[in-house]
Amino acid sequence: MGQIRLANYRLAVMTVLAAGLMAAAAAQNKETNMDWNELTPEEERVIAHKGTERAFSGEYWNLKDDGTYVCRRCDAPLFRSDAKFDSGTGWPSFDDEIDGSVKRVTDADGRRTEIVCANCEGHLGHVFEGEGFTPKSTRHCVNSISMKFVPEKKQEAVQQTQRAIFAGGCFWGVEHFFAAETGVVSTTVGYTGGHKENPTYKEVCYTDTGHAEAIEVVFDPSKTSYERLARLFFETHDPTQMNRQGPDIGPQYRSAVFYIDDEQKAVAEKLIAELKAKGFKVATKIEKAGRFWDAEEYHQDYYAKTGHEPYCHVKVERF
Numbered sequence: 001m002g003q004i005r006l007a008n009y010r011l012a013v014m015t016v017l018a019a020g021l022m023a024a025a026a027a028q029n030k031e032t033n034m035d036w037n038e039l040t041p042e043e044e045r046v047i048a049h050k051g052t053e054r055a056f057s058g059e060y061w062n063l064k065d066d067g068t069y070v071c072r073r074c075d076a077p078l079f080r081s082d083a084k085f086d087s088g089t090g091w092p093s094f095d096d097e098i099d100g101s102v103k104r105v106t107d108a109d110g111r112r113t114e115i116v117c118a119n120c121e122g123h124l125g126h127v128f129e130g131e132g133f134t135p136k137s138t139r140h141c142v143n144s145i146s147m148k149f150v151p152e153k154k155q156e157a158v159q160q161t162q163r164a165i166f167a168g169g170c171f172w173g174v175e176h177f178f179a180a181e182t183g184v185v186s187t188t189v190g191y192t193g194g195h196k197e198n199p200t201y202k203e204v205c206y207t208d209t210g211h212a213e214a215i216e217v218v219f220d221p222s223k224t225s226y227e228r229l230a231r232l233f234f235e236t237h238d239p240t241q242m243n244r245q246g247p248d249i250g251p252q253y254r255s256a257v258f259y260i261d262d263e264q265k266a267v268a269e270k271l272i273a274e275l276k277a278k279g280f281k282v283a284t285k286i287e288k289a290g291r292f293w294d295a296e297e298y299h300q301d302y303y304a305k306t307g308h309e310p311y312c313h314v315k316v317e318r319f
């Protein structure tokens with residue numbers, strides 16, 4: 001009898017403790033994670049645990065485009081491109097921040113001054129003064145990985161646009177058709193659908209990253225529609241080829257629709273059913289869109305830059 005009571009008592013204590021822990025975890029979760037972007041382990045290491053990326057290894061140390069750098073974790077605007085200068089250090093350097101966006105904290109060693117995002121307190125880097133690089137003599141030395149760059153062109157259009165992601169073999173050819181399509185605001189070629197972070201072209205070609213060569217299309221839904229673009233996609237590559245597109249062979253050349261929401265998924269399913277009804281043995285995969293990794297700059301607008309015509313893609317009426 002006594003033992004049973006003791007056991008019950010222990011059980012009760014454990015239940016109360018567990019409930020308390022769960023409530024505490026939930027509260028903390030709410031405070032820190034609501035609305036924040038999901039981070040990769042490497043981003044987590046730098047942003048949450050105050051790590052540092054290797055010099056000259058980040059995405060933005062040498063970027064000179066116009067736009068705004070926002071917090072990778074919470075999207076708060078941090079720095080404008082006109083405050084960026086070349087410090088030769090291998091990290092993005094800014095001589096000014098957007099007012100109120102950056103908080104200064106003295107490092108644990110008491111010497112350097114850490115900078116964090118004023119909104120989410122994510123680690124950005126350090127700030128140095130009196131070096132004389134620019135008239136402001138201030139250098140915010142920031143990890144590329146702590147930020148996300150929003151180009152000016154996209155920024156203006158970002159409100160009223162939507163995104164679509166397709167993979168249809170060599171991304172040069174796919175981009176060629178989409179860039180010329182009415183209602184398309186911008187196109188970016190890159191890699192998606194796999195597991196490797198920051199994949200390079202070589203890795204996608206020669207190793208098992210799971211990624212497909214893909215295109216991210218930003219479009220204006222008042223001028224075109226997702227369905228129109230999806231039809232263009234099915235008519236500018238051969239959706240019946242499995243894991244290849246003409247001379248390009250391998251799963252990275254698979255035909256796939258990466259849908260962003262259920263509406264896009266339904267459109268893709270409908271079009272594939274239409275094609276199947278017409279006798280096409282469609283190999284196109286429908287995959288949920290994950291993170292899209294931009295390809296190296298030399299792949300962007302390849303045919304426009306080189307003046308060549310695509311070797312791998314032609315427009316064929318299928319619907």
Ligand SMILES: [Zn+2]
Nearest residue numbers: 071074117120
């Ligand atoms: Zn933030």
